[in-house]
Amino acid sequence: MNNNSTGKMQMQADKQIALAGNPNSGKTTLFNELTGSRQHVGNYPGITVEKKQGTCIQDGYKINIVDLPGIYSLSAYSIEEVVARDFLINEKPNAVIDIVDASNLERNLYLTIQFLELGIPLCIALNMMDEAETRGMRIDEKRLSRILGVAVIPTVARSAKGKDQLMAAVMEMMSHNKEYTPLEISYGSDVDSALLTMIKEIITADFLTERYAARWTALKYLENDAQMIAAGQEKNPVLSARLLKIREKLARHLKDTLDTYPEAMIADSRYGYINAILKQGVVQYSHDENKLYLSDKIDKFVIHRFSGPLIMTAVLVGLYQFTFAYSEAPIKWIEAFFEWVHAMAASALPPGLLQSLVVSGIIDGVGGVLGFVPLIMFMFLGISILEDSGYIARVAFMLDRVFRMFGLHGNSVMPYIVSGGIAGGCAVPGVMAARTLKSQKERLATLLTVPFMNCGAKLPVFAMLISAFFVNHKAQIMFAITAISWAMALLAAKFLRLTVIKGESTPFVMELPPYRLPTVKGLFIHTWERTWQYIKKAGTVILGISILVWAMMTFPQLPEEKELMFAQEQLAMHSAYPAAVANELSIKIDQKKLSSAAQALKKKLSHIEGKRAEAALRHSLAGRFGIAIEGISKWAGFDWRTNIALVGGFAAKEVIVSTLGIAYSLADIDTEAFDSLSETLAHSPNWNPLAAFSLMLFVLFYAPCFITVVTIARESGSWKWGFFSMVFNTIIAFMISVVVFQAGSFLGIGIRP
Amino acid sequence: MNRIKMREMDDNQKGVISAIKVAGELGRRIRDMGLIPGTEIKIKGRAPLYDPIVLQVKKYILALRNSEAEHIMVDVDEQ
Ligand SMILES: Nc1nc2c(ncn2[C@@H]2O[C@H](COP(=O)(O)OP(=O)(O)OP(=O)(O)O)[C@@H](O)[C@H]2O)c(=O)[nH]1
Ligand SMILES: [Mg+2]
Numbered sequence: 001m002n003n004n005s006t007g008k009m010q011m012q013a014d015k016q017i018a019l020a021g022n023p024n025s026g027k028t029t030l031f032n033e034l035t036g037s038r039q040h041v042g043n044y045p046g047i048t049v050e051k052k053q054g055t056c057i058q059d060g061y062k063i064n065i066v067d068l069p070g071i072y073s074l075s076a077y078s079i080e081e082v083v084a085r086d087f088l089i090n091e092k093p094n095a096v097i098d099i100v101d102a103s104n105l106e107r108n109l110y111l112t113i114q115f116l117e118l119g120i121p122l123c124i125a126l127n128m129m130d131e132a133e134t135r136g137m138r139i140d141e142k143r144l145s146r147i148l149g150v151a152v153i154p155t156v157a158r159s160a161k162g163k164d165q166l167m168a169a170v171m172e173m174m175s176h177n178k179e180y181t182p183l184e185i186s187y188g189s190d191v192d193s194a195l196l197t198m199i200k201e202i203i204t205a206d207f208l209t210e211r212y213a214a215r216w217t218a219l220k221y222l223e224n225d226a227q228m229i230a231a232g233q234e235k236n237p238v239l240s241a242r243l244l245k246i247r248e249k250l251a252r253h254l255k256d257t258l259d260t261y262p263e264a265m266i267a268d269s270r271y272g273y274i275n276a277i278l279k280q281g282v283v284q285y286s287h288d289e290n291k292l293y294l295s296d297k298i299d300k301f302v303i304h305r306f307s308g309p310l311i312m313t314a315v316l317v318g319l320y321q322f323t324f325a326y327s328e329a330p331i332k333w334i335e336a337f338f339e340w341v342h343a344m345a346a347s348a349l350p351p352g353l354l355q356s357l358v359v360s361g362i363i364d365g366v367g368g369v370l371g372f373v374p375l376i377m378f379m380f381l382g383i384s385i386l387e388d389s390g391y392i393a394r395v396a397f398m399l400d401r402v403f404r405m406f407g408l409h410g411n412s413v414m415p416y417i418v419s420g421g422i423a424g425g426c427a428v429p430g431v432m433a434a435r436t437l438k439s440q441k442e443r444l445a446t447l448l449t450v451p452f453m454n455c456g457a458k459l460p461v462f463a464m465l466i467s468a469f470f471v472n473h474k475a476q477i478m479f480a481i482t483a484i485s486w487a488m489a490l491l492a493a494k495f496l497r498l499t500v501i502k503g504e505s506t507p508f509v510m511e512l513p514p515y516r517l518p519t520v521k522g523l524f525i526h527t528w529e530r531t532w533q534y535i536k537k538a539g540t541v542i543l544g545i546s547i548l549v550w551a552m553m554t555f556p557q558l559p560e561e562k563e564l565m566f567a568q569e570q571l572a573m574h575s576a577y578p579a580a581v582a583n584e585l586s587i588k589i590d591q592k593k594l595s596s597a598a599q600a601l602k603k604k605l606s607h608i609e610g611k612r613a614e615a616a617l618r619h620s621l622a623g624r625f626g627i628a629i630e631g632i633s634k635w636a637g638f639d640w641r642t643n644i645a646l647v648g649g650f651a652a653k654e655v656i657v658s659t660l661g662i663a664y665s666l667a668d669i670d671t672e673a674f675d676s677l678s679e680t681l682a683h684s685p686n687w688n689p690l691a692a693f694s695l696m697l698f699v700l701f702y703a704p705c706f707i708t709v710v711t712i713a714r715e716s717g718s719w720k721w722g723f724f725s726m727v728f729n730t731i732i733a734f735m736i737s738v739v740v741f742q743a744g745s746f747l748g749i750g751i752r753p
Numbered sequence: 754m755n756r757i758k759m760r761e762m763d764d765n766q767k768g769v770i771s772a773i774k775v776a777g778e779l780g781r782r783i784r785d786m787g788l789i790p791g792t793e794i795k796i797k798g799r800a801p802l803y804d805p806i807v808l809q810v811k812k813y814i815l816a817l818r819n820s821e822a823e824h825i826m827v828d829v830d831e832q
Binding site for chain 2: 077106107110224259261267268295296299303305308393397400402507508513514
């Protein structure tokens, strides 16, 4: 055994590389090329920024690679910036690959300069060289490398060009164990002299020097960096106050003399430094700089005042159709599969608690959750296409004005539509679609309000109530429901942004990246990893809650003497008919071939079974709860039966119809029972169109189904918001239903004479 | 030469940024995106509801709200 080489192996295995750079510069594409399928996605603790990690084998060694979120600068305003900066400073990766979009060299170098000011082991991947070329740019990377003092490797991440040279340069860099001294540039004499004073104080007091170079700390103080100042305040409040005083003095001086701010001076100096570099023959343009490129030509239509909104509508409706139409078949397969497992388990296990737990609790629960998988996959595929091609930024641009009025963001439109903005969506992928929003407050407000939309699971409830009470106004009622859901969601968002999530809207300033053709590999990886995250969740939390809801609707069970009573009743019914008839029931499965006597018996038996199920439901925890709150719920027009159904609806909104059926003693609520339920309600003295409408509004707005709640908790990074959505939505729904029901009753609208 | 706010510029008008009159996060974002004094810009148009604005800065396209363009002073040629 060669000791030396194992030792080297060990050391190398610990190496970590970070990929950093501007948004859309090609980090993830390069990451995918480097790691292939050896990657996984997680979240940074407590926040929702995706953390992509993978490994790559280079020269026989295993190297960890982290794909950092795209940033424009090393300030600490956006959560992406904080994540990237903290990673670079705290985790101290052995090498940082700065992916620079060569076609936008100047602005990309602004971040590069800040990396150099931080003093980290840097290697530049000069990416998008193909685009730079078509734009007539000729870049002398050797010269750039010499001036910056770091390796610069031209790459085209999309076709893996330059990947090997890049990795060779990185390996070479990691093999020297050298110290990286921060780049020092001049920010003008005023700033420089303030900086010097501060550095002296920082070094004397050994202030934060274990984490940051003194110059970096001073620079961040001058830039008024909230995160740095908070850290300093904690460490040494006296010195921190002194540093702030120096900053203040400088700020006042700059305001008086040049009418500018320290952070502006610093930024301008960085750009000045970059310009000086570029002027040394690094870039040459071979043709007209003002030429219109393909992207500009496309934009002439795509964001045009008239054709823009039309195209956008077509794209959004198309995305919706794509998601829901294509996922229909796979969803059916999954459902059929779980029905089969359901039937298998039901026949394999003896009737009783265990059967009920496995069949109704576990199999139906997991089946219900996995049924969403095709939906989530297709939606993320669609969204990935829009994201990678650059279209999503145009949507945000065109709709910003509208959504901003409600404290949201132009990109909120996608989650809303997917959740049911066009009737029949689903809030689970909708909440996940809110990932396209980069501004945190707007994003939270969006994902908390999308459950108000008219999702597909609410439709059977509406359909049943409409056919019972509004047969002649089906289309109008459906349209009204969708319109009301939009209005409510937007108003709720506004309310949230004025109260619990209040604060200035995040600055919009953003880039409309050039249109690019997405790569199949990128789309595939992106779609799969998001879907996988959802499936993993289904295996754990969601299974637990599904069993909990099952237990609530099953326990406590009917006392034995009651069960006995129903059994005896059925027995008596059997013996009232000739034995041949009863026999017929036990062998023939086909309904139509039964004799009329046997059919009559079957009906009576199922009537008794229905009564038993109703009694059992009434006896269960959910039933008792429903009865207990009848005193309050009747303000909105709901009796205990409705209450139980609404509790069941927390598992999935479709369950409302079947539970209501059980509560009305309609056993086996499947096909015909749907009609019989709506008939039963239509003739029940407890019901009238007003109560039905009030229930429809309640179903539209009350607590999201638990799968959505879990998704909200996950996507917002905190269970707090999951619970909040349950309570907040239920309160709103109840208030609306009470107002509608009471006003209607008072005015005599929708009640029976 | 005429000094006006960016939000007052017409579609397709060109100009050179002369000052960014805002500090804090917004000022920071504006500068991070390459909008600093001396930069040439061209207004490419406005969103369907006349807000935000699209502009070309060097080789890339930026969008910002009217309320944000309010803080950016631009030198334009007399019309
Ligand atoms: N022409 C060209 N396109 C590229 C190149 N590298 C990446 N792209 C494309 O650029 C787009 C953005 O690439 P991503 O890898 O998603 O960029 P990113 O840096 O991860 O972006 P964020 O995650 O938003 O920060 C995709 O459509 C890629 O296919 C390249 O070298 N040349
Ligand atoms: Mg990426």
